Amino acid sequence: MKISSALLAVCGLLILGPVAAAEDFAAAAQKVANARVSGAAIPGLVVVTVNGQEQKIQGFGLVTNGSDGKNQSQSHPPDANTVFEIGSVSKTFTALLLADMQMRGQLKLDDAVAALLPAYTIPQYQGRAITLLDLATQTSALPRLPANLMPKLADNPYADYSENNLRDFLRSYQLTRAPGAKYEYSNLGFGLLGQALSARAGKSYAELVQERIAKPLGMADTGIALTATMQKNLATGHDAQGKIVANWDMPTLAGAGALRSSAQDMLRYLQAHMHGANVKVPAGLQLVQQPQRTTGMPGLQIALAWHVQSARGQTVVWHNGMTGGYASFIGFTTDGQRGVVVLANASVNVDDIGMAALLPAPAADVGNAATEKLSAKQLAEYSGRYQLAPGAILNISAGPDGLLAQLSGQPQAPVFPRKKDEFFYKVVEASLQFERDANGKIQSVTLHQNGHASPAPRIGEAAPEAALNATKRTEINLPAEQLKQYTGSYTLAPGFKLIISEQAGQLYAQATGQGSNAIFAEAKDKFFLKVVDAQLSFQRQADGKISGLVLHQNGRNMPGPRDAD
Template identity: 45%
Template structure:
């Protein structure tokens, strides 16, 4: 029993239903800025940098702070962790190396690993580079020997040897190439292999082959002394400062940091607004390779594509402990958008609202006031060693499960609350005297917890 831990991405995106004009007009920047400001005012976001690229040019909107407590305001040069948007770098890198003739999409992965590493196979079929890039390798989302020493920086102590040990001992449970299942270890392994092939660190390789040719000067894994003042602080679901994440072994899955200025450059390159030596590799990374989860979703090399009756959006999102990112574009309508935030605000919702000209839907209303918050405060026992501690701060309720971060909950109804950070809700139960005596956690079932303090 646990409230789910979030990894370096969420691949769930709001659908493409809605009104897409045949030829998109630029959104009213004033209205958009006012709508986004409500996210800051009502504590849904700490800092936001939003970029729009369309027929009217490039616009970047920056709102909020780099740190909730005492940070400067964010701008286009502020640095954010972009999590799994890194996977699109890895996909383009693979395409670039294929075009150079250095590797082939259908090369067996085992060819690029040390001889003492045994890569799992199934029914005589081997995992290829294409399988890793399209999440069809049969490898799981995360390795079963992933046991972080520090929950606040969970990937920092996972070593290459740990990855090799997992691969050598893992047995695939489904056919290779049959079904796409999102895999951080798969894309992390791909980045590792490409770096081994090029005989240089993954970060250096991406900078040499992708970032420098595009002019993305502040996109990096290693933060320099000159960049430190621009590096924002991430914030957890309770709005508290979160540790930066270090992802050495799975770097290809989510280690990069970037700025609004650089993400605009990246957006322009992917939309073919700017043409560079990388354009063939970028175009190759967009091509459909495999169905991804539903009949309207496909994956290329890293990039995802969602198709609809009125639009086709190429996109990816990302998240680390204190950051969320989304980037998406519709080439036919010539509109692209990216969203960077150092909080738990939903960047996909913002991005899709901009793409669909639904700016009014972004306005955040003030949270409903909770009367008599004190009656809910206490410790509730779900299991012998698993407690939900409910606290109140400034009229708001927070819940912290044993060994996990504190999360805010929001009013749903009388004695009913819900989480925004995870798919769960709580019902508080009153005794005959009107006092709260227990609660029920609604998450993958109904789980009662008695109030013990």
């Protein structure tokens, strides 16, 4: 259900090739999908592509990996009718309900949430009330999750969170800033939006989705409760390690991520948004796509739920989603020519499959791209520190033969000019696109890799090499038998686990929805990552058995108890 996880790996270890041309993007998506399935990262997935008038629905892998006791040979590939949890893509449905009700004159975007939920005590900041628009644009100033979300079942974290729990949290919560002032992704905010819309309509969120969206668009296999047909076609959910996991239930925060759907239904939903001007119902299909507020990241705006991203001359509208056993992505170009939906039966990020098609990397052979000669003075213009994310700084400095790029916690790597303001790596398939302000001064850079475009504003002068290496850590060797003590699953947050595994004397850490990264010992019970600036401290009971760990990253200490075996 999240845009990004706590364990940040901006330059990920999964390196995928760039898309050569827009017209080949369906084939490119197929290539990437095949790689994800054949590499056992995801048991099965379905990719929907729309390219002009051409539509394709392609299934890959299997609906289950067989670890639930079913004979894998009797399993079958997912298809157009296979049902998946779509996680936070549900937020786009919630936003469409909001836009539909606005267009019908049933409410206004700037209505105060408190006016729709009189039974709730909605926090304010110095008299500034939270509006429906604040919730729909992730600028409500509410936290990502309510602090009193304490699930009885770790594998179904929202199931027992009640409306009374939500009221209690909001009654006691104090906003730390004015609503509308800052973008901050909040599942709580969209869950509250679903409650508000339901209250105004006098119907449940599930009923609203059926009445205003699913039935008008002919989406028979979309909803919260599983029909007999949906149950029959439901893909089995898996965590990032391939373990069968429970389905999620979200009775109170349904507007944040409770929906299930199929590829065939999501194709209808995608096409409705791509051709909103020609679709009579539901109302508001064009309104949801209109940028409403900035996110603080260059090239990225927020509409009603949807993210609107501009890079390399293209504008893409997109959203992603993830639950404990599934992942999803939906996006389309604003010219209405290309669209994609990806549905997977594992809690593994699939943005690269969708975004690589819609926002392709530079169409050049990275290893043999022609370089442009730039003077030392020209190269010096790019020198500086650029913030990709909290705690993730890309340091660009001038080296003897060109530019050197170094991400927090990683070694330096040379980048080479393809043309003015555009550089590429040779060690990985990635590139840097620098942006200038009206005066021609470099103000930001966008890292293109794995189909992602990660913008980073310039925050200062380049750091000297000594400062970059000030926190260099010394690796020590521990016996394999000792390393095996640390293996297991650790829950850092509801729906977010860190899996520690051992292979051939090397420990690996894999966060929910992310790839596996090696971790290295610097002392007994203390490990660090090399790909990002993060450390792990393991905790022991009195009998010496590992009971939990703490993830240290971005100035935060995130404890995670060890799950029962």
